[in-house]
Amino acid sequence: MQHYSGFGLLKHAMSHHENWQRVWRNPTPKKSYDVVIVGGGGHGLATAYYLAKEFGITNVAVIEKGYLGGGNTARNTTIVRSNYLWDESAFLYEHAMKLWEGLSQDLNYNVMFSQRGVLNLGHTLQDMRDISRRVNANRLNGIDGEMLDAQQVKEIVPDMDCSANRRYPVMGASWQPRGGVARHDAVAWGFARGADALGVDLIQQCAVEGFEIEDGTVTGVKTTQYGTIKAGKVGCVVAGNSGVLADMAGLRLPLESHPLQALVSEPIKPILDTVVMSNHVHGYVSQSDKGDLVIGAGIDGYNGYGQRGSYPTIEHTVSAILELFPIFSRVRMNRQWGGIVDTTPDACPLISKTEIENLYFNCGWGTGGFKATPGSGHVFAASLAKGEMHELAKPFSIDRFNTGALIDEHGAAGVAH
């Protein structure tokens, strides 16, 4: 792998950038792999990377039906935080946060992880009770967090209207300084480049259309381009298409796929230095390094696989942002788009074995998967490598929908992701 550095950049500039090498190969797949990862998004690529790097399993293929990082990895609002309420979630997302903190260096690829802080606003007395509960839980779990009043929020976001004249005035917020945003494409590309360098085959434009299953054990995947590819283990990391893929294996997952939309304004000069999220008015916003206001909100109510949503959701989202920032009224929306999120009944992921031996699923991240990318990949890789679920992944088994051991992030800390 060609090492990236400021010095390297200078050197390549002298040769007119004619000698940059490929970031990854474009290989023809082998007949058989120890592990096949289905899905070349951030989570799948991270899984492959950690399999090779941490567990020495390099005979790995990632099979992607489109282009790498082209699904939800490319469509989210890039927020990273770990201030979850329940221990199970908090430890998983904090695990990811710690990996984020050294990720650019680890990958030798600048994922532009910007720890500019995340505010989760409260607008009602109950919001403030929930924030207090969550911040206290974070603190005792060793996760950074503070509870702020409206005045303190105003100091961090001077251009937000924190006055009492709003329909739902800001009463306070939780504040996680280590939270922030990252450059989503770079995360996928960095993991892809790292995995490729360690020997992982990245197979693009090749869809999986079925599984080879013998005596209840998966032995390979059937692909559109290359026929059957044998696999010791198969890890499926396909987000909104998880239900479709599970169906190919005869499984039903407790998932619903919904459109989730996001939008950006035209680029404007820096005006927002942190991430502002409000569950109550239902919108969240940050500003990209290019200057776009990056805005999102809730899922569309109906199920679907089309990567677009309905206009009323956009209207409500924009209204929510104007409720927080009335000064943005004359700023203009440039572009909107949609991804397909796989939601579970308790708003927590599934990282799990299945009733088919050696077939694993990592899905159900709903609206909040991006922030987990390195952590999700890491615990999934560990589970695939050892054949036993990683400690942090265990609570997220499919079986919790049988036992009832749900981790319900809706009611208690149902902050928008």
Next chain:
Amino acid sequence: MSQPNRIQGNNASAQSRVDVSKPITFSFNNKPYTGYAGDTIASALLANDVDVVGRSFKYGRPRGIVAAGAEEPNAILQLGKTEATQVPNIRATQQLIYEGLECHSTNGWPSTERDVMGVVGKLFGRFMPPGFYYKTFMAPSKLWMTYEKMIRKGAGLGRSPKAVDPDTYETINQHADVLVVGGGPAGITAALNAARTGARVILADEQNEFGGNLLSQTDLLDGAPAQDWIDNSIDELATADNVTLLINATVNGYHDHNFLTIHERCTDQSFDLAPEGEIRQRMHRVRAKQVILATGAHERPLVFGNNDIPGCMLASAVSTYINRYNVVPGKKLLLMTSNDNAYNTAFDWHNSGRLVRAIIDTRPAAGKTVVKKATDAGIEIIYSSAIVQAQGNTCISNAMVAPLDETGEKLSGSVKQYDCDTIATSSGWNPAVHLSCHTGGRPTWREDIQGFVPDNFNKNMIATGAGNGLYPLTEILQDAASAGAFAANACGFNATKTSYAKAAVEDVAPSMPIFHIPHFKPTSRAPKQFVDFQLDVTAAGIELAVQEGFESIEHVKRYTALGFGTDQGKLSNINGMAIAAKKLGKTIPETGTTVFRPNYTPVTFGAISGRNVNEFFDIERYSALHTWHVENGAEFEDVGQWKRPWYFPKGEESMHEAVNRECLATRNGVGIIDASTLGKIDIQGPDAREFLNRVYTNAWSKLPVGRCRYGLMCGEDGMVFDDGVTSCISDNHFIMTTTSGGAAHVFNWLEIWHQTEWPELEVYFNSVTDQWATLSISGPKARLLLGELTDIDLNPDTFKFMDLREGVVAGVPARVFRISFTGEQSYEINVQANYALAVWEKLFEHGAKYDITPYGTETMHVLRAEKGFIIVGQDTDGSMTPYDLDMGWAVSPAKEFSFLGKRSLAREDTVKENRKQLVGLKTTDAKTVAPEGSQIVLDPNQKIPMTMVGHVTSSYYSAVLERSIAMAVIKGGLDKMGDKVYMPQADGTTIEAEICSPVFYDPKGERQNVK
């Protein structure tokens, strides 16, 4: 104040749309300029010979106006006279000037002409290939936030206003048989043919007048100037009742089921601030049976060295400025084209009386018509050649022209210099397919026109005209007429014939597929050849992306940022794809299609939200007694959409003092609360009782008429999500109450289960929350007070706790429920909402002697907490079962039919030991009120991460008990009575408390029966 580039006298365009009798003064970068009514900022600046309008994003290069419409990438300005009326990123080509307009360039320091970043760009540009930031700024890791701050300094174009927009916006719903998008020759013709059938037609165009490209060209229609035809056609449409004409109205988004949004700019083309009583912009939300896309096409520039020097323009844009605005943007033109059409630009320029240096045609030959015209005008044509490089700094001084081989991929001879100050280029046209892609359509490549056209996946959408790759005017008109008739017929109208104007037929030679002009140096070493001007994406950058393995066009775009600007790549996408395709050794369609998403052009947030901002962001709901509460000094709390009185401070009282007073008054005399916001659902039908059995955890089969019962509702997961009292009015008539915030959800929940799972049950639901006001009096004097005002027999031995009586209260019919959320003897008086204030005032009149005291939600919370009554949503969080709440008495597992949540209540995790359970807490220091949300641990000395066993859900100071009380959920709490627990606080202190029963006051419930 002169306008050196405004064409004067005989050379002036006969079809000019500016009104020279109306001069307008405006300012750009603090300098005053004059233009005329009808000018855009762009045409007025060009008239005044302004070359540099901005600086490029990454390299700080000087940039000028390139285009004349929505595709303009460079002329992005900050508009506005006051802080509150600032508009970032206005496209100078789409904003008309008005008296006093002020605009500025968005980049450049200290000035746009002399920009420091330009120097930085020159020196360091070579170190900034695409994606350079992914390869550096990684060490030391701590410095990234500092690097990022520097990067952000260069971010953005314009700036957000810092003051609140004084203007208003609105949305309007529209329905149409046929929506015609675009009011050029195709759109007008289609609209005419559809409208003549009687179909309801909307014709919308983004420009300030109809005519589209006809306004820019010199074509004749039916032998007369095209403007005559436009005027006659628009007159006909304007007088038809079935037609809505919208100008300054961009169809910006196309959604599923032919739902489109039209962004109409009502007053902002003429005013900084909308005049009194008028709105700034309006969003039309249109549902159309048929949509005709007559969106036209955008010309493609040719990519060559230094093609961003001000003076490099689209050929068609140059024609537009000459013909429509009477502005010729230079003195000496060099035209480079790969097609016949662009020759017209040279003729227009020539006719304006200025010099056409030469026409550089990349082809070996051109069509007979244009060649003859050129020869007649004495314009030199240089075939099989191309401009390889422009020279100059803030304006063009000359151009380097070299012969091309027949493939167009190599130069085949030596370079010749041509002096010129304007270079117009054309590599053909891209149909504006954007809208057709919004709902998932993927455009189809047509080799014959070297462009993508809309695919026809949507059977209720027709593309016509240049927007569908049709360029000869006579064919456009014919096709558009058919499209109009077809769309009307599809809506059930009867179009028997079509009609359209006739245009001249010209002999046209085929155009040459060429996008990127080769340089005598390799692309990587040649002067920058810009593809996306706004984001400084060059041909070398695209080739480098491919070289690095970004082979999917989506990867190329994301890696280089191609097409991510505010112009969304209208000029750059196809050129970028062509360059990537060549590098990949693939064809353009193999490389991929473009994916466009809303918006076609940017839309203000204000217009999207319309009136749904400020107080209308979410409706405010008030009870019938709201004005009384306001007049009596209530502080309010948001509960769902309701504004509920939180407490009623007297004089200078603090909240704490007010709540203590209200609590004691209720415990000792009588308190009154407006409980009208409680959700009320009227349930009727022979199966009403059975339905209640299924949605509540407890049994309803035997509830007698005139009795009330408390019930819990669980989700399928067995977790409590709402509670309330339901009363039996008659055997098939019940009235259900829900929490104030949960009413809508409960109502939907009932309907969902009824409609989808149990349609066989005959039961009907009606929300009656607003119809009934609920006045709840509570306290030892409640019965005395009510007795003075009602004919109902209040004898406690017959009108018992949890009884319901109907009668007259304060002269109006009422339902009185003897139920209590305070533990005191209480009556909930329900009257028709319109009578509520009169009854409320009567209660105060008679209650004065008992010191009747109004209280709000805070006192209600304290009083119920003293009794250990839960508030769903505060003491529960979606993870508590009835058993966790120690409310197993409200579960009847033996019911004949199952109930919602029953199965889950028996699951492994739900029945396990050590679940969190609701208990009371008494702090060791009676004066310390533990903060709600405090986490509870058993070992206060444990190191982080600490083992948390629960948290405080409710916590108050109880005035009647003279100590703090709290409710909490604690693992295995019901078996831990008397145990000590600890609550570590953020300030480092730890609060100690003892687990106890949550019933702090009157544990035997005797106060209910005070005589």
